[in-house]
Amino acid sequence: MTFDEVLKARRSTRAFLDKDVPDSLIKELLADALRSPSSTNTQGYRVAIATGATREKLAEELTQTYDRAMKVKKQALPLKIVSSVFGGVLPNGDFKADLDYPKEMKARAIECGKGLYGTLGIERHDREGRERQMRKNFEFFNAPVEIFLFIHGKKGVSSALDGGIFLQSLMLAATSRGLATCAQASVALWGGTVRKYFEVEEDYKLICGLSLGYASDDIVNTFQPEKRSVEELCFKLS
């Protein structure tokens, strides 16, 4: 594939085949992504890789937590507070989930949600349908590999930027070899749960997950949200 073809072929894939990715291939992708630029070459990121039994156990624990959280969400207020404090469902990630987007970004997020749920035939008011789709994040969309990206907590923005560049390199490296990916900020919500499975150094904070595998022909994978035009992207001269 040419670079242009790789860029155009990458898309967020939310349904994967039951087909393993060889360890040697995962290693190749990571080696490719390590070529990424970073601020003064500090490379303030690390990864943790879940495959096989670790992947299974982690997906099970995360989906159970998600199910409990959804149950608590539907309870009446006083009970809701007690259950969330004692039910182990409160987010335990390293970063606070912030879905409160500024107006301009919110409009795009809404469009994206509409497009995704529309593709799946989930109606606007079908909360359970949306929850079922959200739950799939914690099953890693059936991907055989989940890569967790940690950034150095002491270099906030700079490491987040470097980590993002690394993540994109990884996604493109995967695409170029016929694999598919989906970045998953959602799994960082219960980052404390993820940490239990790996020897993560204290300074490293979970920022994002990445499901990796071979795309299935599920309809969800046909969804392609629109991108802005170059004109919309660029500020005008003052």
Ligand SMILES: Cc1cc2nc3c(=O)[nH]c(=O)nc-3n(C[C@H](O)[C@H](O)[C@H](O)COP(=O)(O)O)c2cc1C
């Ligand atoms: C940092 C980051 C986090 C994301 N987290 C999720 C997620 O938790 N679940 C999900 O289904 N998609 C997630 N996505 C995928 C985006 O929704 C997707 O990139 C966007 O809709 C554009 O679609 P495209 O990737 O197919 O171009 C994430 C993407 C990025 C870059």
